[in-house]
Amino acid sequence: xxxxxQHPSRVICKSGTSVKIECRSLDFQATTMFxxxxxxxxxxxxxxxxNEGSKATYEQGxxxxxxxxxxxxxxxxxxxxxxxHPEDSSFYICSARYGQETQYFGPGTRLLVL
Amino acid sequence: xxxxxxxPGPFNVPEGxxxxxxxxxxxxxxxxxxxxxxxxxxxxxLLMSVYSSxxxxxxxxAQLNRASQYISLLIRDSKLSDSxxxxxxxxxxxxxxxxxxxxxVVVTP
Numbered sequence: 001x002x003x004x005x006q007h008p009s010r011v012i013c014k015s016g017t018s019v020k021i022e023c024r025s026l027d028f029q030a031t032t033m034f035x036x037x038x039x040x041x042x043x044x045x046x047x048x049x050x051n052e053g054s055k056a057t058y059e060q061g062x063x064x065x066x067x068x069x070x071x072x073x074x075x076x077x078x079x080x081x082x083x084x085h086p087e088d089s090s091f092y093i094c095s096a097r098y099g100q101e102t103q104y105f106g107p108g109t110r111l112l113v114l
Numbered sequence: 115x116x117x118x119x120x121x122p123g124p125f126n127v128p129e130g131x132x133x134x135x136x137x138x139x140x141x142x143x144x145x146x147x148x149x150x151x152x153x154x155x156x157x158x159x160l161l162m163s164v165y166s167s168x169x170x171x172x173x174x175x176a177q178l179n180r181a182s183q184y185i186s187l188l189i190r191d192s193k194l195s196d197s198x199x200x201x202x203x204x205x206x207x208x209x210x211x212x213x214x215x216x217x218x219v220v221v222t223p
Contacts, residue, residue, distance in 0.1 A: 034211075043118070043201070043215040044158065093157050100209060105157040 003027055004096045006106035013084055014114055020080045021109045023094030029074035030096035034103065035067070038091045050077055084113040117141060120202050120214035127192045127221050134188040135217045137202030144212075146205035147178055147185050151198045152216060158201055161187075192221045 003026040013019050023033060032051050036044040048064075050056035050071035058064045068080040077096075081088055093108040120137045127133040139147075147164035162169065164176040164185050175188040189196055202214035 036213075041122070041215070043213040045213075046210060049210070091155075102160065103211060105159070108155075108157045110155070 004030075004094065004104045004106040006092075006094055006109050008109060009107060010110045010112075012112045012114065015085050016083055018080055018082045019084055019111060020078055021092055021094075021111075023077045023079070023096065023106050025075045025096040025104070028096075028098050030077075031074065031099060032097045033071055033077040034095045034097070035069060035077075035079050036093045036095070038093060038108075044093060047079075081111065084111070086113045089113045116214075117206070117212045118202055118204050118214040120217045122215060123218040123220075125217065125219045127189075127196075127219060129192055129194060129221055129223055131192050132188065132190050133192060133219060134186060135200070135219075136184050136186045137214050137217075138182075138184045139202075139204045139212070140183070141204070141206050141212075142180075142183060144204045144206050147176075148203040148205070148211075149174075149176055149185075149187050150201040150203050150213075152201055153198050158203075158213075161200070189219070192219075194221050194223065197221045 005024045007022045035047045038044045047062045048056040048058045050069050052071050056069035071077040089112050094106045095103040097103045149161040150158040151161045152158040162171045164178045168177045173190045177186045199216035199218045201216045204212045
């Protein structure tokens with residue numbers, strides 16, 4: 001199956017710093033990428049949907065100025081958590097899709113904000 | 115009300131036994147349905163799609179009941195490696211996937 005990578009897999013940072021997470025589709029062109037967040041024992045919650053070359057669409061309750069998404073190419077999307085706080089600690093997962101085909105998930109990034 | 119609801123479990127299942135669990139969804143216009151498997155601290159992986167007529171993939175059988183708005187997953191001859199959290203996923207409007215919180219299955223020797 002298709003492969004989606006995320007980097008870094010794990011990050012620990014101090015409160016107030018910004019963290020960038022990269023999501024790459026390795027063997028296909030992703031017209032759409034999705035960013036999810038999952039807290040322990042909870043479901044994946046969609047944060048935003050990004051289409052290559054256009055602004056991301058954020059879900060209700062997700063601050064676009066705090067979670068900056070850039071989908072600069074058909075194989076790369078980045079999520080930047082700006083001025084991270086302990087409550088932003090979570091498991092961030094991206095997924096990528098070509099057209100209306102199956103979504104493929106990245107391995108996730110664990111963020112811990114101290 | 116959550117869009118996709120699941121019994122969190124855990125379902126403790128002896129190796130070789132059968133386990134089944136359901137998921138309910140609230141949007142009657144939902145188009146597609148899936149079961150994903152998520153291992154601890156890992157990303158979800160597609161287990162199987164769920165078709166209207168029901169479908170089977172090896173030891174796994176999925177059923178869809180549109181009238182009652184639920185889908186089910188049955189695992190036969192459980193293996194230790196089946197221990198995981200099973201996520202019910204519904205594809206709604208605009209192609210967005212709605213995830214349940216998952217049902218934990220623990221297969222014991």
